[in-house]
Amino acid sequence: MRAFEYSDETISQKELLIALPSMLVATGILTLPKGIAAHTISSDGWIPLLVGGLIVMGIAVCMAKFAAQFAGEPFFSYACRLVTKPIACLFTIGFGVIAMAIAALEIRQIADISKNYIFSRTPVEVIGLSFLLVIVYAVSGSRAGILRLNILFFPITLFIFIFLLLLDIKWFELGNLMPVFQTDFKGYVKAIPTGITSYLGYGIIWFYVSLIQKPKKIGRKVAAVMCIPIGVYLSVYIVCIGVFGNSVTSNLIYPVVELAKEAELPGGILERFESIFFVVWVMAIFNTTAMALDVAVFAFNSLFQHVKKPHIVFILAPIIFITSMTPPNTESVRIYADTVSYIAFSFSLFTLLVFATVWKIRGGKPDG
């Protein structure tokens, strides 16, 4: 068996711009309303979500602008030039490990949710493994292929999402949104970290920008596409509160899955809308996980350049699988998810700060 090598592994800017929201909209959203609602009163949770989104958007824009200056050059190589090779190695390993952790998290969550709602007798391990095998297949192939798949899947995900929200309007009660602006400052402070960390995975910018040959106005465009996950999160949150009320939302484990279960097509045509929702949702998670694993492979491949890509995939996949199956129950998965999100966020921010500082000290041009 010989892997088919694509002639070019470059992508257009459009592909990165779709990949970004597609990466962000993943399993996080299924549990997100719970964490936000727990710290805020009635519908006030939209504020930390928006603030968190804007902060992440700012960071993502800076990252994209910074990385775009080294267009066509992989992360590792410009990191070497900026902060000597050993330190660049550490950064690359860091990103690789985080990407693996994200992939493991996505696999565990999709397996947990599938087990909970669809396959009550199939072991979680088997669900996770079959999902991982498909991911491995995807990642072993072309990198540009994965990114192009986003363009195919992401619009479908968005469409089903909007459709879901529309179907739930039947149960929407304005009274559940009242009273507004009653959360005290402490509540917001507690909720904003959840708001920020729910946008997990924009670290892919570091790696994928280098695949673009000629980035143009990338800052503005990244800002524009970051509006998509922010918009999705806000609308899901508001609909969740409107349908369930704050108290129920903060108690449901997967509020968005429950939203899908509430949705019924009028006239009893389709009582179980969640089956469609799940199918499409698995597609979205597939994209996210494939990109996470791909970034990990990308990172390690730049360290060990003579090792073939599929071999790296085969080394990483078992580690990811074991990591994903380690947390014993859903609560520990939640803690694991929180930890990964915090680390991923701080690490991306830290890298940006270090690189930018070094860049400034070395007298590089200001970005532009």
Place this chain on the structure above:
Amino acid sequence: MARKRKWAMVLCCLCLFFAGGCWDAKNIEDRGFIIGSAIDLGDKEKTAHGNYVLSLTNQLVVPEGYNTSQQESSSGSGSSQKAYKNITGTGSSVFEIADHMDTQTSKEPYFEHIKVLLVSEDVVKYKQLFASVTDIFVRDPDMRRGIKVVVTKGRAKNYLDINGNEGEQLPALYINQIMENTLESKQTLQPVRLGKVHQFLLGSTSFALPYASMTKNSIDISGAAVFHGFNNTYVGDLNPNETKGLNLIKENAQGGGMEFTISGRLMSFEFKNSNSKVRVDTSNPDKMNMDVELDVEGRIDEMYGDKQLLNESYIAAMEKHVQRKIKELVEHTINKGQKELNADIFGFGTYLKNHDYKKWKKEIQPNWEQGKKLFANGRVNVSVKATLRTFGSTDRTKIRHD
């Protein structure tokens, strides 16, 4: 190369084990679709461990007994088998009972399509028991939040044997159908979904659930069972008439009607559109002023008199009568809520919560139904504005006698 290919073949074959379906494959014939559940108290009051003894009845569909053609059922040549089977079990938790039920049926109980949950009055009377028995229905990922919850007078189990003789062969679906069709009646509460019950149980606002009663072979879902929000305990009932009052305050829906007499003649007024506003004035914290403003539009549906309706002064007089009648009803209902039940199911608390959240949380809520009982001590002012819009398709239907 050839060896590699062989291994690839073996691997593909192994993959078939994963691809060819899954652990959870289950033939639809083997599933026992449960469409309704009823929860009662068992014969004994408590187990040795001090838990209540519950009795759960599940209604399973028996597709073989379901007659689709009228002929078959009337001639009796078909089987006399019923379209459903009720299985009852007793135990101290719903799960334990349901678990044991598996042994009483050849099919695997399947809860995904359950429509109604009937909870007996006897169960809700015990503190916290209602919240406890509904827990599994909320928690189980198979269950849906759209299950309609009804409190029944007498044993809930009996309701799952009701035969409406209206062509619906499954009692649970029959009850479900009744609730969907009574939206027009003001004497019945809007169906309460399990998801809403979950919200009620988590919240601290008092709430009302539809209340069903039964006579021989017919069921009547009118009236409401009222629960305290702060401890989720049943406090009493509203009769159908009071439920109408509650609906007028809470729901802005149309439908339903009321009778009134004008100069000794009976007349029926039908609500076409009603709008209500609730307001609370907290300037006197110990005796709050609670206002209800109702704006009702409707039409005359029936008259026993023979007067000419289409007459401006007469219309005004009729409106005044309707207003007085509605006012009496609403005042009576709120009075019962205050004095007898001490449960704010009318939304006064919600108004306060929405308008002065901090004050509500700190000062008022702890003293609303408990403590100083601010709700029960409040002064209620009801103002009603009734407008007659239309008078049906005729002015008079009989000649005048006087």
